[in-house]
Amino acid sequence: MKMLNAAIIGGGAIHTCHVNALRQMPGVTLRALVDIDSERGLKLAMAYQCRFYQDYREMLLDGEIDVVHICTPHFEHKRMILAALAAGKQVFCEKPVGMNGGEIAEIALAAQNAPGLLGVCYQNRLNPTSQRIRRELAGGDHGRMLSIKAVLTWSRSEAYYTQSPWRGRFATEGGSLLINQAIHTLDLMQWFAGGVTRLKGVVDSGELADVTEAEDSAMATLHFTNGARGLFYASNCHTTDSPLLLEIHCENATLQLFDNALWRIKNGERIKLVSDASPNGAAKSYWGLGHQHAIGDFYAALTDPDKADYTDIREAGKSLTLVEAIYRSSQMRQWIEINQQ
Ligand SMILES: NC(=O)c1ccc[n+]([C@@H]2O[C@H](COP(=O)([O-])OP(=O)(O)OC[C@H]3O[C@@H](n4cnc5c(N)ncnc54)[C@H](O)[C@@H]3O)[C@@H](O)[C@H]2O)c1
Incomplete structure (x- = not known):
């Protein structure tokens, strides 16, 4: 299996579900944590022994990052997805993928033309x-x-x-x-x-x-x-x-x-x-165990296109x-x- 490096944007409430899921996956390394709040982000990056970026656009220039997890407020999703896809990354975004139908249409068009996949977290x-x-x-x-x-x-x-x-x-x-x-x-x-x-x-x-x-x-x-x-x-x-x-x-x-x-x-x-x-x-833990499965299914699709079983x-x-x-x-x-x- 190809080794994959992941970055998480947003170190708030939900990001730990992504960290815990990534830890269970052989061949996947959490390489970077991005947060606009540098105090919070630096502390987390130290704990995870990974790189810290305050600006997600700098992280997107990091050629070692394969997969970007978006765990930020909703109004940030569209521009982060578009930028990450344009940078050639694979993208796994927390729900909702955008804030309205107009944003969905724009994201769908970008996803259709991008080399990377876009998965959305509907773990339930x-x-x-x-x-x-x-x-x-x-x-x-x-x-x-x-x-x-x-x-x-x-x-x-x-x-x-x-x-x-x-x-x-x-x-x-x-x-x-x-x-x-x-x-x-x-x-x-x-x-x-x-x-x-x-x-x-x-x-x-x-x-x-x-x-x-x-x-x-x-x-x-x-x-x-x-x-x-x-x-x-x-x-x-x-x-x-x-x-x-x-x-x-x-x-x-x-x-x-x-x-x-x-x-x-x-x-x-x-x-x-x-x-x-x-x-x-x-x-059942509060958000269920579904994150692990949803993230696992997305990564399976990255390594085997026949396993496209993600949202x-x-x-x-x-x-x-x-x-x-x-x-x-x-x-x-x-x-x-x-x-x-
Ligand atoms: N799947 C689920 O069941 C589930 C559960 C909870 C939250 N969520 C989703 O997760 C996402 C985040 O929610 P949360 O509750 O963790 O939010 P939160 O407010 O706890 O955390 C958001 C984090 O993003 C950071 N951030 C904000 N703007 C940023 C930027 N421009 N660049 C980098 N970092 C930035 C903030 O500093 C903060 O650390 C939302 O989409 C939410 O709907 C999903």
């Missing part, structure tokens, strides 16, 4: 429960899908927004709850059902109204391409981070994601199919389309036509 697709749901649905035994219900209630404190002031603002985050936390849930819903044709949604602010400029709560009704209905509710105003509650009602069975485990209810029996707990029995720009754009549609629907108080395949 790799959870054992998500993978099993896809297999259960593909099996066809449960009959037609009738509806998907998803409830995401997490807790975000005032400090979460004040410590990283780009959060909660339209100009820098592109929204708040929907584009940052609930985008994973919307992605799973559309992925399980195979796309959305139309939706009607509402966003609002309650507990965090004085803290964030954008929404802290949202709900939506969705119509999926397969004819099923979707009910979605999300809020950052809970007092704890409850595991995602998701229920898929099919003609002959119901699949229930509850407390990080997947249950199948069929013929009066409720059977546990799989859990997202780690193999040593520990509870690309086309797939990453789907949940962002839903986020934008809910914002627009809430503003216009109308259904929004989408017609995803």
Whole structure:
């Protein structure tokens, strides 16, 4: 296997998931850490025994770097992706890949013409429960899908927004709850059902109204391409981070994601199919183990083009389309036509 050198841009909350994943991968070395905050960046680079850059454009001139991980605020994603692809790097970006459809189109064009690959981190697709749901649905035994219900209630404190002031603002985050936390849930819903044709949604602010400029709560009704209905509710105003509650009602069975485990209810029996707990029995870590799998799948594609099993720009754009549609629907108080395949 070819030896690969990685750089991470952004040494904030999520970057440790990338560091931990890279540490598990033979043949991959973390070569550089980039952060605009030089005190934080230098400290991290010393701990990881790698180079430090304050300016990502200088890192991109480093010919030893093969893969660039983007873990920065949302408004930085587009220009960093475009610059890294233009520099001939492979790029793995945290969600959301951009802040709106216009940015997605620009990034897609650049990715199409670049020698490097662009992967986006939707690690929840790799959870054992998500993978099993896809297999259960593909099996066809449960009959037609009738509806998907998803409830995401997490807790975000005032400090979460004040410590990283780009959060909660339209100009820098592109929204708040929907584009940052609930985008994973919307992605799973559309992925399980195979796309959305139309939706009607509402966003609002309650507990965090004085803290964030954008929404802290949202709900939506969705119509999926397969004819099923979707009910979605999300809020950052809970007092704890409850595991995602998701229920898929099919003609002959119901699949229930509850407390990080997947249950199948069929013929009066409720059977546990799989859990997202780690193999040593520990509870699911907060962001799950999916980063390791998502990053591993992207690197596998770099070394073997037949293993292109990662979330690309086309797939990453789907949940962002839903986020934008809910914002627009809430503003216009109308259904929004989408017609995803
Ligand atoms: N996949 C997931 O489940 C998940 C979870 C959390 C966050 N995220 C995503 O990760 C990204 C980062 O979020 P976070 O919570 O870690 O943010 P954060 O605010 O904790 O960290 C961002 C870091 O980027 C640095 N930075 C900002 N501008 C920079 C620039 N121009 N050059 C270099 N460094 C710069 C900041 O100094 C900071 O260290 C976002 O896209 C977010 O949505 C994904």
